[in-house]
Amino acid sequence: MDLATLLFWIFAVIMVGAALLVVGLRDIVHSALALVVVFAMAAGVYVLLDAEFIAIVQILIYVGAVTILVLFALMLTRIEGQRHTNPTNKLWPVAAVICVAIGAVIVYAFSESKHAVSTTIAASDVVKQLPNNVVRIGQLLYSPTNYSYVLPFEIASLVLLVAIVGAIVIGRED
Amino acid sequence: MHLTLEHVLVLGAVLFCIGLYGAITKRNAIAVLMSIEIMLNAVNITMVGFSYFDTVKLYSQHLTGQIFAIFIITVAAAEAAVALAMVIAIYRKRATVDVGEIDMMKW
Amino acid sequence: MLYQLSWTILFAPLLAFAVIIFGTRVWDLRSRPKVALPAAEHGHGEHHTDDHDTHAVTDEHGHGGHSEQDEDDDPHVPQLSAGAKASAYAALVIMALACIYSWVLLFSTVLHPADLAAAGKEVFAYNWLSVGGLNYIVGFHLDRLGIAMMVVVTTITFLVQFYSQGYMENSAGYARFYAYLSLFAFSMLVIVFAENFLVIFCGWELVGLSSYLLIGFWINKRAKPEEQRPSPASANLQAFIMNRIGDVGFILGIMILFVNTGSFDFIAVQHGVVHMDKTLLGIAMILVFCGAMGKSAQFPLHTWLPSAMEGPTPVSALIHAATMVAAGVYMIARTSPLFATAAPFAWEVVASIGAFTAFFAATIALVQSDFKRVLAFSTISQLGYMFVGLGVAGPEYGVGPGMFHLFTHAFFKALLFLGAGSVLHGLHHAMHKEVQDVRLMGGLASKMPITAATWLIAVLAISGFPGFSGFYSKEEIIGLALEQGHPVIYALTLATAGLTAFYMLRAFILAFGGKGGKFMGLWGGPYRGYGEVKESPLYMTIPLMLLVIPSVLAGYWTGFYQYVNVSAENVANLSIPALFQATDTWIGVIVSLVGLGFAWFLYGRVDLVKINQVVQSNAALRTIHRILFNRYYVDDLYNWIVKYVVLGLAALAQAFDRYIVDGIVNGVASGVTGTGSGIRRLETGRVQSYMIGFFGGVAVLAVVFVVLITTVWK
Structure with a gap:
């Protein structure tokens, strides 16, 4: 396992965990902070994939602008005396089933695709010369x-x- | 074990599904918007991944996937601005940001 | 060239129509004084002036010598405008030119028969539509049969238009009247020139439309139930609908012919039917004859013709002499080669219906007291003769006898009607109301000598008095019926000849003579109406005097049979010496003379009131009189059928429609509504439930897709 792969795994695990926190935390401000983590980890993944410009843009726009925007919106829409600011509705079991099904099908599709990309080798050496x-x-x-x-x-x-x-x-x- | 396209794609798929789950289940409109941002990011990761693992890249030097990601970020920023403005407007009118109570668009 | 340009005759009346409608009539209407609204204070609330003239309204009464009691329903203007007069002159000039042209054609073809091939000549063709291998051509062609008919149509129309200058004086609808007359002439000429069934059918319907417009010309006139007279507005509808009934048969006949021969063209159909089943062809021709029955008012579709008397009298003259009823006879003559090819029963049906109608209508005419209605039934009767003539003639004579009677009848029937119009016009001026009842006439001969003299000549012509045109055409038909072995038809037509003579002279004496008149009551006598009756103006008497000429002389055109012959073989011509030598001719003459003499003897010497008393005192006579007077109750039967059968079926259909059809439709609708109001609960308006639906659908499709590619498509 090379360094890139290791970093990818770290980024990916943190990212998925943070994303779960975004949808799972009860306080919406905490969710927003978890979202910052998601965006930052995404930037890390972009760096690994040789997309430095996008990584920078990601930090600037998402971590910088969008998160601030979200926080401002949260501030402006605060409802006094509400404890759970990030509640979940009754549809969550159905939504869970649907999401798992869609995710499973997407993953299945990758593995079964004729254009299976397992053998694809990163062309990083070539890219470096560009x-x-x-x-x-x-x-x-x-x-x-x-x-x-x-x-x-x-x-x-x-x-x-x-x-x-x-x-x-x-x-x-x- | 090398980094392969599958890694990136599975990460994108998982993130997308988490975002989708949040978009469907969250009652706070801003949480819904945050979930949508997660979904957009998942797509961006996938795009950049395709760009990186593009076997034709050697010859064409196209960074189409990254260009796509840039446009998605642009549009997502615009969307976030407009959507949050709408949330604030709705909050002013109805004093709530609960998506379940915003149901004027029926019948 | 002379023949090739003959289509101008066809389009001339259409040009006149267009000029009047778009030009001079607009001028006429514009020049009228503008009055706010129709005057309701005239007592007849629904009276308007001219039909559509909302912006130009004129006073209806109190002008032109009419008193306030004037019951005329025809709105009048005090003075005809220049536009109205220009309309009449436009129609007259154009029709005069067309008339001269058709007479030139007639003389040219008589003097130089070789110039125009017997089969005729196509003078106008426009390929209207090509579908598959079929060409629908608006084609007009000229042949001798058409020329003979054309001469009748243009001449009578011209004379009627000339006459109408007097009859329609000061009518508010003067310009419109001339436009309609021109349209009527055009419609009839379309039939005359038609080259195929489609064009003849178009002309057929155009004639129906024109007659509808003209019969209902006085749209404000009301029904007069006490005289058993419908309103013009319902009379024209009756005419139109009766004709539609016949037209159903006509269309079916055309369709059968088309299906079997693949063409509408007369000549192509004529070649095509040779291979057709004779019985089927006979049925097709009888269906075609149904159309002619409607148009030519044959039993049982005759009731519209007496009702059509509600139109202005010049229109009646036109309908009865040249344009409308002649169309049926002409069409049968035109299609006679097909009848000849068909099984013999086709001609027999034509002849039988003709003979029956002739007799049937003649008996009704015996007792009618309405002056114009007598003439109406006499027309029906004479049309019956024409069909007998067509039906019994056989290949030796072709269409000659039938067409000949049409030809001669056109002139003397036009004369009769125009003369009747002259009488009604005079009485109208005398009594200030519309009078058609002979019981209010009498002794008019001394007051209107020109009208009376010309009318008497026409009476003699229609009665078949030797030497007059009707004699040659009618005796020939009666003789042919016997000669060709139709004894029943012969008997009927012979009896009809006597009845015709009787009722025509009866009408003449009741109107113009009476007990105490000269020549044993024939000329002059007591006048049963009131007011001062004067002879009609020259506008009206000149056409009468002109029509006397053909009424007498038309019968001497001995080459007519061969002239109008449409079949390939030569036909025998009328032979006057042979006619005078035949025994049955003299039998016919004697029967006619007996009829004439009996009428003269009865009505010239006995007072009308006394005759009525005698009839009413005898039970048998009274019953017969009542049956005849009510026209065998055919009209009442039709009314009954319409009222109970047709309307009953309509009520049934309506019930079916309301409860079953509407029930299904409404059921479907309420089912949809119910389902919809149930389903709409799914529409929560919450965006997340829509997302569930959308992504749930995506998930299901994705799973199905995966299942399929792993199992079925592998």
């Missing part, structure tokens, strides 16, 4: 002439603009 990950993604996102994602990128910026306006319109007090 321009680094951030440069590559920048080229893909911004190159006006080559094969690139300029148009979707611009559209994404538009989506963000609309989301900003929408959030302000919806959230403001009239």
Whole structure:
């Protein structure tokens, strides 16, 4: 077992545990903190998978922005005198069965797939010789002439603009 | 034992199912949103995993999976902003964030 | 070229119709004074002026010499506008040109028969629709039979239009009337020119529509139950529906022919039916004849024709002489090669129904007191003759005798009706109300000499008095019935000839003569109405005088049989010397003379009141009179059938519809509603229960998929 695999396992176990805490804790603020752990571990996994840029973005946006947003929302929607701020409804047994079934089928599908990827070897050596990950993604996102994602990128910026306006319109007090 | 695609995919699947469970069962609207964030992250991990273990990458140098992940993060951020604004608006109107009580969309 | 351009005759009346409807009539309506709403203070609340003219309303009464008691239901204008007059002139000029053209065609084909092939010539064809191998062609063709008919149609229409200038004076619907007359002529010409069954059927329905519009021209007029007269609005409906009944047969007949020959074209069908089963063809032709029965008012579909008398009298003249009822006879003549090919019973049915109708209608006409209704029944009777003529002629004579009677009858029947119109017009001006009852006439000959003289000539013509046109056409038919071995038909037609002579002279004497008149009551006598009756204006008397010419002379066209012959073989022509030498001709003449003499003797010398007293005092005579007067109760029978059978079935159907059909539909609906209100409880409005549904479905599908790929698809 090499170092990468070991780290992956550590990250994965912490991540799944934190995710379970997110859905399991009774206090929603604790859940939100567990969510931070999930996001951070995901960033670690991205680093292992040679996606440094995404790992950084993950930290910035999820751990930084989204978590703060969630915490602000929690603060603004606090209900006085409520002890269990993160309750569960009566559907949980059904939901559990459904989730286990879906998860099992997904895992089964991996193992039975004709494109079974067990033999796939990480091409990390090759990747190392390429321009680094951030440069590559920048080229893909911004190159006006080559094969690139300029148009979707611009559209994404538009989506963000609309989301900003929408959030302000919806959230403001009239 | 090397790190393989299966590892990543199973991690993504497990996270997705946990997020799904939370989205279905949590009564607090913000908890539902957090669960959805977990699901989105699970998908991102899967995407990046596919990108990393892409056998064609040698020739095409495509980082399509990572690009996807970037867009998902973008949209997820937008979604989080709008959804939380909605939760706050609903809270102002009805003084609750319980999803079970928000049932205007029937009949 | 002369023949090729003959389609202009067909479209000329349509042009006139369009010009009037879109041009001059609009001008007419625009020029009328604008009054807010129809005047309700006139006592007749539902009176409007012209039918659709909501923006131009005129005073209905108190104009043009009509007093306030005037019961006329035809709204009037004080003065015809320039637009109205222009409408009449447009229709007249166009119809005059068409008339001249058709006479040119007639003389041209008579003088140079070789110019136009016997089979005719296609003058207009438009491929309307091609489906599979079938072409539905709007085609018109010209042949001699068509030319003969065309001459009748255009001439009579022109004269009727000319005459209407007097008869319809100051009518608010003047322009509309001319538009309808033009449309009527166009419709009939479509039938005349038709090249195939589809086109003839279109013309057939167009004629129905035009007659509907014209019979109901006086839409405001009400029914007069005391005179057994329906309102025009119901009379035109009756005409329309009666014709539909016949048309069902017509369509079925066309369908049978089409299925068996694969074509609508007359000539193609004619070639195709040779291989058809003779009995089936006979049935098809009888079905086609059903259409003719409706249009030509043969028993049992005759009741609409007397009701159609509610239309303006010029319309009656047009319907009875040229356009409507002639269509049936013409159509049978047009399809006569098919009848000839069919089993013999087809012609026998035609002849038998014709003979029966002739006799049946003649007996009814004996006692009618309504002036126009006598003429209506005489038309039905004469149409019966035409069908007898077509039915019994056989290959030696072809369609000649039947068509010949149509030809001559058109002129003298137009004369009779226009003369009757002249009488009614005069009485209307004298009594300020619509009078059609002969009991209010009498002695009019000295007051309206031109009308009376022309009418007398027409009476002699229709009675078959030797030398007049009716004699040649009718005696020939009666003679043929005997010659071709139909003794019953011969007896019926012969008796009808006597009855015809009797009731026509009776009508004449009741209107124009009476006890105390000159020539043993024939000319002049006591007038039973009131008011000052004057001769009609020249507009009306000129057509009468013109119609006298063909009423007398049309019978001398001895080449007619061969002229209108549509079969391949030559046919015998009318031979006047042979006709005069035949014994049965003289028997017919004697019967007619007896009828004439009896009528003259009875009504010229005995007062009408006294005759009625005698009839009423004798039980047998009274019963017969009542039966005949009520037209054998056929109308009442139809009313009874409609009231109890048709409406009963309708009530049954309605009940079925309401309780069973609606029950099923409503049951389904309430079932759906119930299920829906049950199911809607599943719609909690909570997003998480929807997620359960969605992801539960995904899970089930995923599990099913896995099970399938592991077991079945492996």
